Amino acid sequence: MRKAFALPTVALAAAAFPLLTMTGASAHEGAHSFQANLGAVNGSGVTGTGMVTLDGNTATVTIDASGLLAGAPHAQHFHFGAAGTCPTQADDANGDGFVAVTEAAARYGAIGTSLTTSGDTSPDSGLAIDRFPTDANESYTRTIELTPDVAAAFEQGTAVLVLHGVDKDGSGTYDGDIKSDLDPSLPMEATAPAACGAFDAAQMGTTPAGGAETGGGSTAGIEQQTAIGVGAAALVGAAAAGAVAYRRRQAADQA
Ligand SMILES: [Cu+2]
Numbered sequence: 001m002r003k004a005f006a007l008p009t010v011a012l013a014a015a016a017f018p019l020l021t022m023t024g025a026s027a028h029e030g031a032h033s034f035q036a037n038l039g040a041v042n043g044s045g046v047t048g049t050g051m052v053t054l055d056g057n058t059a060t061v062t063i064d065a066s067g068l069l070a071g072a073p074h075a076q077h078f079h080f081g082a083a084g085t086c087p088t089q090a091d092d093a094n095g096d097g098f099v100a101v102t103e104a105a106a107r108y109g110a111i112g113t114s115l116t117t118s119g120d121t122s123p124d125s126g127l128a129i130d131r132f133p134t135d136a137n138e139s140y141t142r143t144i145e146l147t148p149d150v151a152a153a154f155e156q157g158t159a160v161l162v163l164h165g166v167d168k169d170g171s172g173t174y175d176g177d178i179k180s181d182l183d184p185s186l187p188m189e190a191t192a193p194a195a196c197g198a199f200d201a202a203q204m205g206t207t208p209a210g211g212a213e214t215g216g217g218s219t220a221g222i223e224q225q226t227a228i229g230v231g232a233a234a235l236v237g238a239a240a241a242g243a244v245a246y247r248r249r250q251a252a253d254q255a
Contacts, residue, residue, distance in 0.1 A: 031055040034154050036161040036197030038065055041087060042099055042168055044194035048138070050161040052199060057151045061115060063140040065163060065195060070136035072174055073129040075114070075164040075191065080150050082109030084158035086196035098168065098192045100181040108160035108196065112150035115140065122147075127183060127191070138163075159199040166194040 036050040048065030068074050087104035094103070114125035116132060121144045125131065133140055153159040166189055169176055174190040182191045 032155070033202035034159070034199040035202040036199045038161065038163065038195040038197040039086060040067075041104075041193040041196050042089075042166045044068075044166040044168075046163065046166075046195040048163075048195060048197075050197055050199070051202070052154065052159075054146070054151060054154055057146045057148060058143065059113075059146050059151070059154075060143045061141065063115070063138060063161070063163075066137045068133075068136050068138060068163070068194065069165060069167040069172075069174070071134055072165055072167070072190075073132045073134050074138065074194065075127055075129065075132050076140075077111045077115060077123075077126060077162055077164075078113040078146075078150055078153075079108040079110060079160045079162050080112040080153035080158055082158065083107055084109075084153075084156075084160055084198050086160065086198060087193065096178055096188075098178060098188050100188065100192055101164070102181045104162075104193055104196075108162060108198075109158070112153065112159070113144065113146055115142065115144075117142070121145075127186075129190075154199055157198075157200065161195075161197045161199065162193050163195040164191050164193055165189065166192050168192070 032054050034052045034054065036052075038046060038048040038050065040046050044067065046065055046067040048063065048067075051062040053060045063076065082105065085107045087099045087107045089099060091099050091103050091107065094100075111123040111126045114121050114123060114128065116125050116128055117140070118131055119125070120128070150159065165174065167174065168189055174187045176187050176189055178188040180186040180188050180191040
């Protein structure tokens with residue numbers, strides 16, 4: 001009798017635990033996710049996305065982009081401290097055909113973080129061309145420490161992802177008579193923005209307002225979660241009660 005009862009209990013507990021684990025993960029203390037959809041600048045044709053999960057000042061950064069000039073370094077940064085928007089061709093104030101970094105500054109601000117492939121990530125590495133991705137199709141992941149002001153910019157909605165380097169004349173390399181506004185030893189093509197995306201809070205992984213334990217939520221998701229929680233509590237006793245307590249604590253933290 002005891003054995004016959006134990007088997008389904010274990011099976012049901014195993015079924016319930018992934019759900020409890022998911023609840024814990026989505027309410028991870030202090031972790032917030034942000035997404036930027038990259039749009040082309042300077043006619044680059046570059047598209048892509050940036051994802052940042054921020055836990056305190058620790059950022060896990062993922063960038064996927066395509067359409068970049070192959071075999072050429074693409075400086076990439078979090079910019080901050082301005083409007084938190086991206087430039088258009090109308091921002092080409094001097095009419096040289098390029099939206100230059102300085103012309104875009106009122107939109108996306110200064111370099112806050114250099115998204116290098118290794119080593120220093122400060123603004124000092126903003127043009128560290130030997131430590132930036134060089135592929136036409138970029139797939140970048142790195143976990144880095146942000147300075148508090150840059151981390152705050154994500155929460156305030158003023159953080160912007162910018163990828164630089166555009167082969168505007170289609171020559172297959174960075175060249176041309178127009179020199180970079182950042183470093184006159186470089187062609188403008190090497191430093192002009194190629195893609196830009198403003199970070200917004202990601203929709204996935206957010207926790208609905210109001211604790212699940214109140215049962216007062218209006219969405220089907222919350223009601224389902226509550227029902228599962230009750231079922232799990234009946235089946236797995238102390239373990240499930242611990243999870244409910246954890247969820248209560250999370251709710252209190254978010255108040
Ligand atoms: Cu930049």
